[in-house]
Structure formats: C-alpha cells, structure tokens
Amino acid sequence: MLYQKLNKKNSKRRINKMTITLDNELLSNLTNSVISQMSTTPSARLRTVMECAVRHLHAFAIETKLTPEEWLTGIAFLTAAGQMSSSDRQEFILLSDTLGLSTIVNLLQDGSGLVQATESSLLGPFYRNNAPSYQVGESMARRCNGPQLQLYGRILSTEGNPIPNATVQIWQTDSEGVYDIQRGSEMDTRGVYTTDENGYYHALTVMPKSYPLPSDGPVRRMLNAQSRHGNRPAHIHFLISAPEHKELVTALYVAGDRYIDDDTVFGVSSARLIATPSLDNNAPHPEIPTICYDFHLVAGVAEGGRVGADVATLKY
Numbered sequence: 001m002l003y004q005k006l007n008k009k010n011s012k013r014r015i016n017k018m019t020i021t022l023d024n025e026l027l028s029n030l031t032n033s034v035i036s037q038m039s040t041t042p043s044a045r046l047r048t049v050m051e052c053a054v055r056h057l058h059a060f061a062i063e064t065k066l067t068p069e070e071w072l073t074g075i076a077f078l079t080a081a082g083q084m085s086s087s088d089r090q091e092f093i094l095l096s097d098t099l100g101l102s103t104i105v106n107l108l109q110d111g112s113g114l115v116q117a118t119e120s121s122l123l124g125p126f127y128r129n130n131a132p133s134y135q136v137g138e139s140m141a142r143r144c145n146g147p148q149l150q151l152y153g154r155i156l157s158t159e160g161n162p163i164p165n166a167t168v169q170i171w172q173t174d175s176e177g178v179y180d181i182q183r184g185s186e187m188d189t190r191g192v193y194t195t196d197e198n199g200y201y202h203a204l205t206v207m208p209k210s211y212p213l214p215s216d217g218p219v220r221r222m223l224n225a226q227s228r229h230g231n232r233p234a235h236i237h238f239l240i241s242a243p244e245h246k247e248l249v250t251a252l253y254v255a256g257d258r259y260i261d262d263d264t265v266f267g268v269s270s271a272r273l274i275a276t277p278s279l280d281n282n283a284p285h286p287e288i289p290t291i292c293y294d295f296h297l298v299a300g301v302a303e304g305g306r307v308g309a310d311v312a313t314l315k316y
C-alpha cells in the first residue's frame with residue numbers, strides 16, 4: 001500500500017517535471033519560431049534589433065509569469081501614452097526618460113565624450129527649433145521676472161583651443177519652474193548665441209527652478225504607483241554645435257537643489273555637470289550670480305543624431 005502510494009507520488013512528480021520541461025521547450029520553440037519568421041527582414045540592423053527585443057520581451061513575460069490582467073493593463077497603459085502624445089507632448093519620451101532608457105541611449109551615443117569632452121545630458125521634451133537669436137551678453141528672459149542669472153564661458157576643443165562661430169542654444173524654465181510652452185506663451189528663457197573669435201559666449205537669464213513632470217498622463221500615474229516624487233532638479237539645457245565638431249547636448253544642474261541626487265529622469269549623469277551660481281569678479285556683470293562654464297567639443301561629426309527632438313517635428 002505504502003509502495004503504491006509512493007509510486008503514485010513519484011509518478012506524479014515525474015509528470016510535473018515532464019510538464020515543466022515540456023513548457024520550457026514550448027516557450028523556447030515559440031521564441032525561436034517568432035525569430036525564424038522575422039529572419040526575412042531585409043535590413044540587418046532591424047533584424048538584429050527586433051530579434052533582441054523579442055528575446056527580452058519573451059524572457060520578461062516568462063520571468064515575471066505575466067498574467068492576462070497584467071498584460072491587458074500594459075496594453076491600456078501604452079494606448080493611453082499614445083493618446084496623450086501630441087505636437088507639444090511626447091508621453092513615450094517621458095516614459096523612456098523615467099525608465100532611464102533615454103540616459104542609457106545618450107551615454108551610448110556620446111561614449112567618446114565621457115573621457116575627452118564635456119559629458120552629455122538629456123535633450124528633454126522642451127527643446128524647440130527656431131528659438132530667437134541674441135547677441136553676446138543679451139538677455140533671453142524676455143517676458144518673465146525672477147532672480148537674475150549670468151552664464152558665460154568658452155566653447156573649446158578637447159585640446160583647449162577656442163571654437164569661434166559655435167552655435168550655443170540655451171533653454172530652461174522660468175523662476176517658477178515652468179517652460180514657455182507649458183504656459184502657451186511665445187518663446188521665452190530660450191535663445192541662440194554665437195561665440196566670438198575667442199570662443200566666448202555670454203547670456204543673461206533668470207534662475208531656473210526644479211519642476212514636476214506633467215501630472216495628467218499615464219507616466220505620472222506610473223510614478224505615483226511607485227511612490228516616486230516625479231521632480232527634476234533646476235537645470236539649464238545647452239545644445240552646442242560647430243563645424244567639424246560633434247554636436248554636444250548637455251545641461252548644467254544647479255548645485256544645492258533638493259532633487260540633485262534623485263532626478264526622476266536620471267539626467268544628472270556626472271558631477272561635472274553640477275554648477276554653483278556665485279558672484280564672479282571676472283564676469284561681465286560681477287553683481288549678478290553667475291555660472292562660468294567652459295564646454296569642450298570633440299572633433300568630428302556625430303553619427304546617428306541626437307537623442308531627442310523638437311516633438312513638433314516628429315513624423316508618425
């Protein structure tokens with residue numbers, strides 16, 4: 001009797017083991033079938049990216065034992081992200097930012113800059129083409145008020161040589177932590193400067209402020225579900241380009257900001273991008289809090305473009 005019971009138990013175990021083995025084999029076969037069917041993809045790069053995506057997607061579902069309800073929640077979340085996106089809002093870029101993906105792609109793209117040149121940072125969703133041009137020393141804060149801030153320094157090669165005629169695009173929030181586009185106003189606290197023969201740039205603006213990510217979309221609901229604060233530290237964006245040099249997309253983060261060590265989009269990728277505004281006797285206006293910062297550009301032309309865009313220009 002006992003023997004029969006044990007035998008029955010062992011046989012059940014064998015069946016369970018077989019079922020698990022069979023399931024794993026089925027799952028593995030399924031992954032291989034999908035990859036096999038996609039092998040007709042003419043573009044080698046698209047084939048590689050999609051194969052890798054499918055492998056990881058299947059592994060993710062298997063590892064988490066994804067339930068039908070969770071799968072449907074994910075579908076609804078992505079649908080809502082698409083519905084929230086428009087010509088002035090890109091919820092998927094926000095999602096990418098908050099998952100750290102944008103910073104990873106940025107670091108991969110700008111790998112050479114880590115050693116020799118100024119580190120890159122995120123372009124973010126508030127970059128706009130065709131910002132107004134200003135002369136050296138002009139203020140780009142045209143409509144907003146707030147504590148003044150002065151920015152100056154030089155654009156240099158990695159050997160330390162000045163780069164004249166470099167284009168320096170700068171954009172930031174106002175002193176209340178709001179971008180012009182969020183107010184629906186004309187362009188403000190953004191401008192384009194050109195360096196002089198010594199590679200020198202100089203801009204006047206207002207002190208930026210930390211700001212929360214938009215509160216009305218699925219990404220914010222995700223952050224709330226994770227009990228994340230959802231804020232970015234105060235920062236100033238720079239996009240610097242010059243002939244025969246790799247474009248630099250970066251930002252300077254204001255030292256002392258409460259979110260400097262906990263940026264929701266992981267943009268503070270280097271301590272060297274943290275700047276402290278202070279009075280500077282060498283600045284053109286010594287009475288104004290100032291950030292003096294030299295940027296170093298790598299010689300050569302960037303491949304693959306920048307990570308991000310003016311969302312109004314995206315084609316779907």
Ligand SMILES: [Fe+2]
Pocket residue numbers: 124126235237
């Ligand atoms: Fe920003």
